[in-house]
Amino acid sequence: MSVTSAQLSTHTELDGLLFADTLRAGIYRLFKQTDHINKINVFPVPDGDTGTNMSMTLSAVLAAINLKPDPHVGSLLARIADAALDGARGNSGAILAQFLLGLGDGVGHLAKLDLPAFANAVGQGARYARDALSEPKEGTILTVLGEFANSTEAQASKTKDFTTLFSQTLQDVRRSLDATRSQLEELRVADVVDAGALGFVVLLEGMTEFLGTGQMEAVALPVHSGDELMAGPTLTAVNEYRYCTECLIKATGHADIDLRQLREQLGTLGASLVLGGSKRKAKIHIHVDDPQTVFRLAQTFGEVSGQKADDMHQQQVAAHHSHKQHVVVMTDSGADIPESISERLGIHVVPVRVHFGNQSYLDKVGLTPNEFYQKILTDAEHPKTSQPPPGDFRRMFEFLSSHFPAVISINLTSVQSGTYNAALMAAQRMSTTERPISVIDSRSASIGQGLVVISAAEAAAAGASFESVMSAAREAVEQTETFALIRDIRYAVRGGRVPASVGRLAKWLRLNVILRTSPSGRIAAGGALFGHYALLARFVRFVRKRTPVRPDESLRILIAHASVPEQAQELKTRLQDSFAAHRIDLCEITDVGSAIGVHGGPGTLIIAVQKVRAT
Numbered sequence: 178m179s180v181t182s183a184q185l186s187t188h189t190e191l192d193g194l195l196f197a198d199t200l201r202a203g204i205y206r207l208f209k210q211t212d213h214i215n216k217i218n219v220f221p222v223p224d225g226d227t228g229t230n231m232s233m234t235l236s237a238v239l240a241a242i243n244l245k246p247d248p249h250v251g252s253l254l255a256r257i258a259d260a261a262l263d264g265a266r267g268n269s270g271a272i273l274a275q276f277l278l279g280l281g282d283g284v285g286h287l288a289k290l291d292l293p294a295f296a297n298a299v300g301q302g303a304r305y306a307r308d309a310l311s312e313p314k315e316g317t318i319l320t321v322l323g324e325f326a327n328s329t330e331a332q333a334s335k336t337k338d339f340t341t342l343f344s345q346t347l348q349d350v351r352r353s354l355d356a357t358r359s360q361l362e363e364l365r366v367a368d369v370v371d372a373g374a375l376g377f378v379v380l381l382e383g384m385t386e387f388l389g390t391g392q393m394e395a396v397a398l399p400v401h402s403g404d405e406l407m408a409g410p411t412l413t414a415v416n417e418y419r420y421c422t423e424c425l426i427k428a429t430g431h432a433d434i435d436l437r438q439l440r441e442q443l444g445t446l447g448a449s450l451v452l453g454g455s456k457r458k459a460k461i462h463i464h465v466d467d468p469q470t471v472f473r474l475a476q477t478f479g480e481v482s483g484q485k486a487d488d489m490h491q492q493q494v495a496a497h498h499s500h501k502q503h504v505v506v507m508t509d510s511g512a513d514i515p516e517s518i519s520e521r522l523g524i525h526v527v528p529v530r531v532h533f534g535n536q537s538y539l540d541k542v543g544l545t546p547n548e549f550y551q552k553i554l555t556d557a558e559h560p561k562t563s564q565p566p567p568g569d570f571r572r573m574f575e576f577l578s579s580h581f582p583a584v585i586s587i588n589l590t591s592v593q594s595g596t597y598n599a600a601l602m603a604a605q606r607m608s609t610t611e612r613p614i615s616v617i618d619s620r621s622a623s624i625g626q627g628l629v630v631i632s633a634a635e636a637a638a639a640g641a642s643f644e645s646v647m648s649a650a651r652e653a654v655e656q657t658e659t660f661a662l663i664r665d666i667r668y669a670v671r672g673g674r675v676p677a678s679v680g681r682l683a684k685w686l687r688l689n690v691i692l693r694t695s696p697s698g699r700i701a702a703g704g705a706l707f708g709h710y711a712l713l714a715r716f717v718r719f720v721r722k723r724t725p726v727r728p729d730e731s732l733r734i735l736i737a738h739a740s741v742p743e744q745a746q747e748l749k750t751r752l753q754d755s756f757a758a759h760r761i762d763l764c765e766i767t768d769v770g771s772a773i774g775v776h777g778g779p780g781t782l783i784i785a786v787q788k789v790r791a792t
Contacts, residue, residue, distance in 0.1 A: 189337060190291055191250060192249075193246075200238070200242065200257070203379075203387070204239050206383025207379050210375075211232045211579065215579045216228075217369040218496075219364065220317070221448075223496065224489050224496050228372065228399070230268070231269050232399040235273075236399075237261060237265075250290050262274050265453070272322075277302065278453065283301040303323050303325065306322050310450070310451055311440060316360025317371050318373035318374045321350050321354055332345045343384060347381055347385050350378055354370050418465050420489065422462070423461060424460075424471065424484045426480065427458050427479050428479045434454075439461075439478050447464045448463070450463045468486035469538060469544065496580055504636075504642070505580070505584055505637060506524055507584065507585070508627075509528070509600070510541050511589035511623065511626060515767040528541060529562050529771065530563045533560050540562070550779045553774070564594055564598075564599045570600045584613075584615070587617045588619060589622055590621055590694070592620075615647060618698060622694065622700060622773055623773045624785040627767075627785070628787040632650060633646050653787060658693070659700075660691055660716075660723075660783065661692040662706075663690045664689055666690055669777065690702050716748070717755050720784050720786065730789060731789045731791065732759055733763040733787040733789060734756075734761060735767065737766070737767050737768060737769040738782055739781040741779075749766055762789060
C-alpha cells in the first residue's frame with residue numbers, strides 16, 4: 178500500500194490531478210476483481226468475458242490518464258472519454274465508455290468540479306449510457322448507473338464534500354446491485370448479480386476508498402485467480418448470434434455521422450446493439466452472424482477502424498471448460514484447420530486481415546474462402562493480407578487467461594509474416610509466472626501450421642501440463658512438411674513470393690510450381706511439374722518421394738484446396754493409396770484460406786504431412 182500526495186482531508190472540489198488519482202484507484206480495484214466478474218457473467222451472453230472487457234476498456238483510460246498530468250478536469254475527462262471510446266470492449270465496456278463520454282461532455286469547460294456540477298455530469302452520463310442501447314434492460318449496469326445518478330443528485334444538496342458523497346451513494350448503488358439478482362431471469366436462476374453492474378460498483382468502491390484514505394494499491398494488470406467456478410449451468414445454450422462485433426467510425430470531411438439512421442439500420446442486423454460516441458466518432462457493438470454486413474454499413478457513414486469479431490460460441494465453451502484442461506491453444510487464421518476439429522478441440526483463432534484496395538475483411542469471418550476466391554477473380558485490386566495487430570492477440574490472451582492457467586499461441590511462420598511477432602509482443606506484456614503465455618513459431622503455413630496446432634491442442638485437451646503441450650508443439654513443428662501446388666503463377670508474382678522473371682518462364686514452359694516449407698520456416702519454390710497431364714498423380718508422387726516414413730511412424734495428412742473440392746477428394750484417395758503401407762491417423766480436407774490463397778489463387782492445392790512416432 179502506498180500513500181499518494183493527495184490531501185487526506187475532505188474534498189469540496191475535484192481538479193484534474195485529484196480526479197485522475199481517484200479514478201486510477203477505482204481502475205486498480207476493478208483489475209483485482211476481473212476474474213470474479215468474468216465468472217458471474219451470465220447476461221446477455223454467458224461467455225465469461227465481462228470482467229476482461231471492462232478491464233481492457235479501463236486499461237485504455239488508464240493509459241490516457243498516465244500520458245501526462247492535467248490539472249484541468251474538463252480537459253482530462255475529454256481525454257478519458259476519447260480513450261474509452263477507442264478502447265471499449267464488449268457490451269459493458271461500450272456502455273461504460275458512453276457513460277464517461279456523457280460525464281466529459283457535461284463538464285468539458287470546467288477546470289474543477291464542485292458537487293452540483295459533478296451531479297449534473299453523472300446524470301448526463303447515465304442518460305448517454307441508456308440512450309446508447311437499442312433495447313435497454315433493467316437489472317443491468319444501466320440500473321446501477323441510474324441509481325448512481327439519482328443518489329448523486331440527492332446527496333449533492335445534502336453533503337459538503339466528495340468523500341461523504343461517494344460514501345453515501347455507494348450504499349445506494351450496492352443495494353441497487355443486489356436487486357439485479359432478481360430483476361433478470363438469467364441472474365435469478367444463477368443466483369448472481371449482474372456482472373457489468375458489479376464492475377461499476379467495484380470501480381466506485383476503489384474511488385471511494387481513495388477519497389477517504391488517500392491510499393491505493395497499484396495493480397498493473399487484471400488479476401485472474403482461476404479458482405472460482407463459472408456461474409450458471411455447466412453447459413450453456415448456444416447464443417442466438419455467433420459473433421460479438423465491434424468497430425469505430427470517424428466522420429470524414431465536414432459530414433457528421435447520422436447516429437439515428439445508423440442505429441435504425443444496425444437494429445435490423447442483430448441483437449445487443451450499443452451505439453456510443455458522437456457525431457464525429459462512434460463505436461458500434463452488436464451481436465451478429467455476419468460481421469462484414471456491419472463493417473460494410475459502417476463504411477457508408479465514415480472511416481472505419483478497429484474491426485473485431487469474437488466468436489461467442491467458442492467463448493462460451495471456454496468459459497465452461499473442464500477443469501482438467503490446464504492449457505488452451507490458440508492460433509491465427511493462417512492455420513487452415515477444419516472447423517469441426519477446431520470446435521472439438523476448443524482452438525481459438527485470431528483472424529488475419531484481408532484487403533482489396535480500401536476494403537478490409539476479417540479472414541474467414543467477414544470473408545469466407547469461397548467468397549475470397551470469387552472476389553479475387555473479379556476485383557481489379559490484387560488482395561493483400563496483413564497480420565492481426567497486437568491488440569487482437571492481447572484481447573484473446575486476456576480472455577483465455579481468465580479461464581485457463583496457461584495459453585499457447587502457435588502462429589504463421591515468422592519468416593514470411595509479422596503475425597508471430599504481433600502475438601509475441603502482446604504475450605510479453607501479459608505473461609506472468611502464475612499465468613504463462615507462450616508463442617511458438619510453427620515455421621509453416623496453412624494446413625502445415627494447422628497440423629502443429631492440432632497436435633498441441635490434443636495434448637492440451639487430454640490434460641497435459643504446460644511444458645508437455647509446449648513439447649508436443651515443438652516436436653510437431655519438426656515432423657511436419659507442407660507442399661503447395663500453384664496452378665497459376667500470376668498470383669504468386671503479384672504477391673511478391675515469386676520473381677516476375679520466374680513467372681514469365683513458368684508460364685512459357687507451362688510449369689506448375691510447387692512451394693515448399695523449409696526447416697527455417699521459409700516458403701519457397703521447391704520444385705515444378707510440367708503440363709497438366711496426370712498432374713494430381715504426379716503431385717502425390719512428388720510428395721511421397723520427399724516424405725520418407727519409418728515403420729514405427731504413423732501419419733497425419735491434411736489436404737486444402739482453393740475452390741476445387743473434387744480435385745482435393747482425388748488427392749485424398751491417391752495419398753491414402755500411396756501411403757497404404759503406413760497407418761494414417763488423420764486424413765481430412767479443408768479450404769485454403771487467404772493467407773496462402775492470396776499468393777496461390779484459385780485452383781491451389783496443398784498437402785501437409787506430419788509423421789508421428791509410436792509411443
